[in-house]
Amino acid sequence: MISAVILGLAAPPALMVPGPAYAQDGVDAGAVQRLVDGFTAKAGYPGVAVAITKGDRVLHVAGYGHDSAGAAVTATTPMPIASLSKSFTALAVMQLVEAGKVTLDAPVHDYLPDFQVADPRGERITVRQLLNQTSGITDRTLREKSLPQPDSLTAAVVRARAATLASEPGTRHAYTNTNYHLAARLVEVVAGEPFAGYLRRHVFEPLGMPNSTTIDLTPRDLPHEVRQGHVYAYGASMTAAEPKRFVNGSDGVITTASDLARWLVVQDNAGLATDGTRLVSAQSMTAMHTSSDRQWTYGMGWDTDSQGRVHHNGIWFTYTASALLMPSGYGIAVLGNSGFSLANGGTDQLADELATLVQGGGSAAPPAPTRLIADLVLAALTVMSLLLGVRRLRRTPAWAVRAGERPLWQPVLRLLPRLVPLAVLVTLPYLLGTIVGGGRDITFRQVAYTAPTLVVWSAVAAAMNTGSLVARVVALMRRRPARQPAR
Incomplete structure (x- = not known):
C-alpha cells in the first residue's frame, strides 16, 4: 500500500x-x-x-x-x-585467484562450461574482462532489465546465451549487470x-x-x-x-x-x-x-x-x-x-x-530542494498541457471551418506534430536509458519509479495532443463535401 x-x-x-x-x-x-x-x-x-x-x-x-x-x-x-x-x-573472485583456482586472463568458459553467447567472439571473454566490464556485452546487446528475469545465477548464465557483443572483448568499457551475474556464478x-x-x-x-x-x-x-x-x-x-x-x-x-x-x-x-x-x-x-x-x-x-x-x-x-x-x-x-x-x-x-x-x-550551506523544484516545474507543465489541450478541443469546430477551405494535405500536415508527445511517451524508456543512463536498459515501469512526474506530464501531453488530433480529423472529414458518384 x-x-x-x-x-x-x-x-x-x-x-x-x-x-x-x-x-x-x-x-x-x-x-x-x-x-x-x-x-x-x-x-x-x-x-x-x-x-x-x-x-x-x-x-x-x-x-x-x-x-x-x-x-x-x-x-x-x-x-x-x-x-x-x-x-x-x-573480491570473491580475487580470493579464488589467490587460491590458485582462477586465472584472471583465462577464458570464462574454462570455469563455466555452460557459458556461451550468440557471438563466436564470446569464447575469448576472460574473467578479468567480466570484472572490468569490457566483455563486449552491453545493456543494448542483452537487455537485462527488460527481458524475463532469471531466479538464480544458473538461470542468469542461460539467459546470457542470447547476448551479442557490441565490441571485441577487452577493447571497450560498457557497464552492465550481466557481467557480474556471470562472475558470481563463476564463484559458485x-x-x-x-x-x-x-x-x-x-x-x-x-x-x-x-x-x-x-x-x-x-x-x-x-x-x-x-x-x-x-x-x-x-x-x-x-x-x-x-x-x-x-x-x-x-x-x-x-x-x-x-x-x-x-x-x-x-x-x-x-x-x-x-x-x-x-x-x-x-x-x-x-x-x-x-x-x-x-x-x-x-x-x-x-x-x-x-x-x-x-x-x-x-x-x-x-x-x-x-x-x-x-x-x-x-x-x-x-x-x-x-x-x-x-x-x-x-x-x-x-x-x-x-x-x-x-x-x-568545512560544511556547505543547505542547498535548494532541487528534487521538489524539478517536480513543481513538471507539475506546472502538466497543468499547462492539460489547459492547452482543453482549449484546442473547444476550438475544434472553428478550426475545422478554416481548415475546410484549404487543400486537405495542408491541415493534415499541420496536425502531424500532435503525434510527437505520443511518440515521446512510447519511447521514454529508450530515451532516458540513452540520454541519462548512457545506454542502460530500463523498462517503462522502472521509468515510472525514477521519474513519475515526467511520466505524468508525458502521458497528459500525449493524451491531449492525440485527442485533439482525432477530434480535428473527425471534424474536418464531416465538413468536407462527399465525393459525387461518376456519371
Missing part, C-alpha cells in the same frame, strides 16, 4: 540515532548532522545512514531519519547497497557452494559483518527486516516495493552502515580487517582499485577519478548508496532509502560533502 510523507520546501532536522561507540577522531558529529539535514531536504530522503573510516579505524557510524514504517534509521538498519555489491563479487562453480554461502563464510563472517547477506530476486528474497524504500513525486516520498529484478552478484548485497564501515576498512587497509584478518593481498586490493587500461577508469568492482579517489555508487529504484575511498585514507559510505531520479543523483553528493568535511573543508 502506498503511503506518502509530505516533505515540503524544507525538511525538518533528521533524527540521528548513534551507532556503536566508535572513535570520533576528526569527525564533527554536529557538522555531519547538518550536512545530512541539508541533503535530505534537497533530495527528499526520509532516511540515511553514514559510515566514516580512516585507515583501520571506524570514526563515525550513525543513522538519520526514519524508514518507511516510521522506525528510526540506525547504524544497524539493513539496507540494500545496490551496485556497491560488485566490489564484493570482485569454482568454490562448489552457493554464492550467498561463499560471501557469508569467506567475507562477511571474517570481517565481522553479521547483518549482511546477498539475495537473488527482488522483492521476493528481501529479508523481512528490510523495509520498503521510497519513490518521490510532487514533494512526497512514497513507500514502494522494489520492482522485480534479478540482482545477485551485481546489486544484491543487503548490509548496514555498521557492517559497511568494516568493508571500508578492508579497502583502505590493504586487504586487512580491523582484527588483522587478511581477506586478500595488498596487490589484489590495488588491482581492484586500478583500471587496467587508460581508455577507461573502471577497475574491478570499483571506479576511479582524476583526483585519485576510488568510488562506486549503487542505484535501486527505491534505495541508493555510495562509497568513496580517498588518497588521504578516509572512507565514506552513505546508504539512503529513496531511489534515483532525474533531479537527484543519489547519495553521491552527500558522500562528496562528507569527504570535504572530514578533510578540513
Whole structure:
C-alpha cells in the first residue's frame, strides 16, 4: 500500500540515532548532522545512514531519519547497497585467484562450461574482462532489465546465451549487470557452494559483518527486516516495493552502515580487517582499485577519478548508496532509502560533502530542494498541457471551418506534430536509458519509479495532443463535401 510523507520546501532536522561507540577522531558529529539535514531536504530522503573510516579505524557510524514504517534509521538498519555489491563479487573472485583456482586472463568458459553467447567472439571473454566490464556485452546487446528475469545465477548464465557483443572483448568499457551475474556464478562453480554461502563464510563472517547477506530476486528474497524504500513525486516520498529484478552478484548485497564501515576498512587497509584478518593481498586490493587500461577508469568492482579517489555508487529504484575511498585514507559510505531520479543523483553528493568535511573543508550551506523544484516545474507543465489541450478541443469546430477551405494535405500536415508527445511517451524508456543512463536498459515501469512526474506530464501531453488530433480529423472529414458518384 502506498503511503506518502509530505516533505515540503524544507525538511525538518533528521533524527540521528548513534551507532556503536566508535572513535570520533576528526569527525564533527554536529557538522555531519547538518550536512545530512541539508541533503535530505534537497533530495527528499526520509532516511540515511553514514559510515566514516580512516585507515583501520571506524570514526563515525550513525543513522538519520526514519524508514518507511516510521522506525528510526540506525547504524544497524539493513539496507540494500545496490551496485556497491560488485566490489564484493570482485573480491570473491580475487580470493579464488589467490587460491590458485582462477586465472584472471583465462577464458570464462574454462570455469563455466555452460557459458556461451550468440557471438563466436564470446569464447575469448576472460574473467578479468567480466570484472572490468569490457566483455563486449552491453545493456543494448542483452537487455537485462527488460527481458524475463532469471531466479538464480544458473538461470542468469542461460539467459546470457542470447547476448551479442557490441565490441571485441577487452577493447571497450560498457557497464552492465550481466557481467557480474556471470562472475558470481563463476564463484559458485569454482568454490562448489552457493554464492550467498561463499560471501557469508569467506567475507562477511571474517570481517565481522553479521547483518549482511546477498539475495537473488527482488522483492521476493528481501529479508523481512528490510523495509520498503521510497519513490518521490510532487514533494512526497512514497513507500514502494522494489520492482522485480534479478540482482545477485551485481546489486544484491543487503548490509548496514555498521557492517559497511568494516568493508571500508578492508579497502583502505590493504586487504586487512580491523582484527588483522587478511581477506586478500595488498596487490589484489590495488588491482581492484586500478583500471587496467587508460581508455577507461573502471577497475574491478570499483571506479576511479582524476583526483585519485576510488568510488562506486549503487542505484535501486527505491534505495541508493555510495562509497568513496580517498588518497588521504578516509572512507565514506552513505546508504539512503529513496531511489534515483532525474533531479537527484543519489547519495553521491552527500558522500562528496562528507569527504570535504572530514578533510578540513568545512560544511556547505543547505542547498535548494532541487528534487521538489524539478517536480513543481513538471507539475506546472502538466497543468499547462492539460489547459492547452482543453482549449484546442473547444476550438475544434472553428478550426475545422478554416481548415475546410484549404487543400486537405495542408491541415493534415499541420496536425502531424500532435503525434510527437505520443511518440515521446512510447519511447521514454529508450530515451532516458540513452540520454541519462548512457545506454542502460530500463523498462517503462522502472521509468515510472525514477521519474513519475515526467511520466505524468508525458502521458497528459500525449493524451491531449492525440485527442485533439482525432477530434480535428473527425471534424474536418464531416465538413468536407462527399465525393459525387461518376456519371
